[in-house]
Amino acid sequence: MLVQQSSSLKEEIIRLKKEKDVVILAHNYQIPDVQDIADFTGDSLGLSRQAAKVPQKTILFCGVHFMAETAAIISPEKRVLIPDLEAGCSLSDSITIDELRNWKKQHPNAITVGYVNTTAEIKSELDYCCTSANAVNVVKAIPADKEILFLPDMFLGSYVAKVTGRKNMFIWAGECHVHAGIKPEDITEKLNSLKDAEFVIHPECSCTTPMMYDAAAGSFDGNKVSILSTEGMLNHVHNSKAKNFVVATETGILYKMKQQNPDKNFIPASEKAECQYMKMITLEKVYDALIQEKNQVIVPKEIADKARTAIERMLAIS
Known part of the structure; x- marks a missing residue:
C-alpha cells in the first residue's frame, strides 16, 4: 500500500512541476523517493549553477537551508522554495x-x-x-x-x-556531525572484510586527518584510497575498474551510486552516517511546497551581492 501511495504521489508531483513550470533540485544525500522526482541531482553548488541555466523561474530545492540560499544568490531573478524551512545544517x-x-x-x-x-x-x-x-x-x-x-x-x-x-x-x-562521526575504526573494519575494495572518502570526515599520509601515498593497508567531493566520488566509482567500494560520506549517495553502477558493490563506512536535516525533506513536503508555493527563501540584496562576489571569485579560479 505504501509503495502505491509513494508512486501516485510521485506522479502527482511530476504533473504539478510541469503544470507550474518548476524545476526540482535534489542533493545527493536526499532520500531515494525525492531523488526520483528531481530534474537534477548533485552537490549543492553544482545544483545552484544548474538552476541558473534552466528556463524555469521557480526552483524547488530539496536540500538544507544554506543550499537554497546559495541558489537564491546565484539566481536573484528567480524564486527559490524549500520543502522544509527547518532543514538546517550542523556545519x-x-x-x-x-x-x-x-x-x-x-x-x-x-x-x-x-x-x-x-x-x-x-x-x-x-x-x-x-x-x-x-x-x-x-x-x-x-x-x-x-x-x-x-x-x-x-x-x-x-x-x-x-x-x-x-x-x-x-x-x-x-x-559536520555526520562526517565527524565516521571514525577510522569504522573504515578499518570494512576494509578488512573486503580486501579488494577501494576506499572513497569525503574530506569533511574526521578520519581524513589521521589517514592523510597513507592516502597521499596511494594506499591504506593495500587498499586504494581517494579523497573526493560527492560529485568526485560519483565520477570516480563510475570510471574505476574496481567492483567493491567502501564509501565514507552521508549514506544517501549510495542510492545514486547503485543506480549508475548496478554491477558494483557499495558499502557505507558507517551505516549511522545519516543527516537528519537532509532526511527532513519528504515527498509529502515536496508536494505541499508545490501546491501552496510556500517556504520561499529570500536573501536580502545587500547580503546576496556581497556573497555572490565571494562565489564568483571562487568560480574564476576553479
Missing part, C-alpha cells in the same frame, strides 16, 4: 556572523576562505567561497605570504593545509 551552524567578524578583527590582513556550507550572511563576509572539490585550488591561488582564515570545517581545513603545505592558515573548529 553551517558552527560559526555565527559575530564570531566571524571578531575572528577577522584578530587577523586584519588575512584572506577569508569559507566553505559553501555556510549561511548567506557568512558568505557576505568572505573573500572567497570554496567547495570540497576546489578548496585546495582556491588556497593555492592566494599569495603565500597572506594569512588565511579557513572556515567552518576543521577536517576539510586540515586536509587543505596538509595538501598545500600552508603554514599561515588558521582553521575554525567547526564540523
